[in-house]
Each structure stands twice: as C-alpha cells, then as structure tokens.
Amino acid sequence: MDTSSRKPNIIVAMFTMKCPSCRQTHVFINKSIFPLSEMVMLKDECEVCGQKMKSERNNGGGINYALTMILFFLNLCWYWPIFGLSYKDNSVYYYLFASTAIVLLAQPYLMRLARMMYLYLYVGFGNTRRVEVPSERSAGGDE
Numbered sequence: 252m253d254t255s256s257r258k259p260n261i262i263v264a265m266f267t268m269k270c271p272s273c274r275q276t277h278v279f280i281n282k283s284i285f286p287l288s289e290m291v292m293l294k295d296e297c298e299v300c301g302q303k304m305k306s307e308r309n310n311g312g313g314i315n316y317a318l319t320m321i322l323f324f325l326n327l328c329w330y331w332p333i334f335g336l337s338y339k340d341n342s343v344y345y346y347l348f349a350s351t352a353i354v355l356l357a358q359p360y361l362m363r364l365a366r367m368m369y370l371y372l373y374v375g376f377g378n379t380r381r382v383e384v385p386s387e388r389s390a391g392g393d394e
Contacts, residue, residue, distance in 0.1 A: 258376060265367050271374040272302035278370065284359040291362055302374060311365035318361045319354055326350040 264274035268282075276299050284290040293304040330336070330346050337343075354361075 261371070261376070265371055266364070268363060268367055270297040270300065270302060270304075271367075271371045272376065273297060273300040274376065275299045278304050278367070279363065284363065287359060290359050291366055293366070304370070311362075311367075311369035314368050315362055315365035318365055319358070322354050322357060322361070323350050326353055 259274040270276050280292045296303050
C-alpha cells in the first residue's frame with residue numbers, strides 16, 4: 252500500500268490540530284495558544300484542500316463543558332487515592348482548589364480541542380465539497 256494514499260490517524264490529527272478533511276495543515280491561525288486573545292481563531296479555509304473551517308455555529312461550547320467535567324473527574328481519580336477525601340476535614344476544599352487550578356491551566360488547550368472535536372464531527376476525511384457559510388454582507392442584498 253502506498254504511504255502517500257494512506258489515511259492519516261484521526262486521533263493524532265485531532266490532537267495536533269490538523270484539518271479534518273485532509274489532515275495535513277493546521278487549522279488555527281497560531282500554532283501556539285499564545286496570545287490568548289487569538290487562541291481559538293480559525294483560518295478561513297485549508298491551504299491544501301480548500302475546506303472551509305468557519306463552518307460551525309456552536310464553536311464547541313458544549314464539548315468544552317464535557318471535557319472540563321471529565322478533567323474534574325480525572326482529577327478526583329488521582330487525588331482521592333493519594334490524599335484522601337473526607338467530610339470531617341478540609342480535604343474536599345483542597346481537592347476543589349487543586350482541581351480548579353488544573354482545569355484553569357488546561358482551559359486554553361481544552362477550548363481548542365473542543366473546536367477540533369466539533370469540526371471532526373461535521374467534516375469527514377476526504378470531503379471534497381466545501382461547507383459554505385453565508386456572509387453577513389451578502390445576506391443584506393446591497394453591497
């Protein structure tokens with residue numbers, strides 16, 4: 252089998268923030284999460300396949316909430332066996348403080364991952380049709 256025609260791994264492509272259609276180019280304007288004000292800005296379209304990136308309306312907010320709750324649960328899974336939790340002392344407050352700090356530090360990456368998951372749900376691999384988004388200027392009728 253020719254390696255150039257092989258389908259790239261979907262998990263690796265999603266976590267490295269590659270285009271959901273061709274899985275070759277980055278979809279965000281900045282590869283880094285810094286500056287934070289531009290961390291979730293998508294490119295208009297993929298340079299390789301031409302897939303429109305700004306096709307989603309929701310921006311993955313619900314997925315971001317689910318990822319945040321999963322991270323809180325995973326923090327509970329490691330915190331409880333190591334430090335223990337009890338209603339008789341302040342250990343629950345320590346857990347909440349530690350878990351909140353971890354979630355806040357991971358939030359920029361979680362927001363990007365949520366957008367990527369949302370894009371991967373709606374754009375298939377090798378999708379040749381472009382998802383068109385109506386612009387506000389053309390919707391007005393008068394230019």
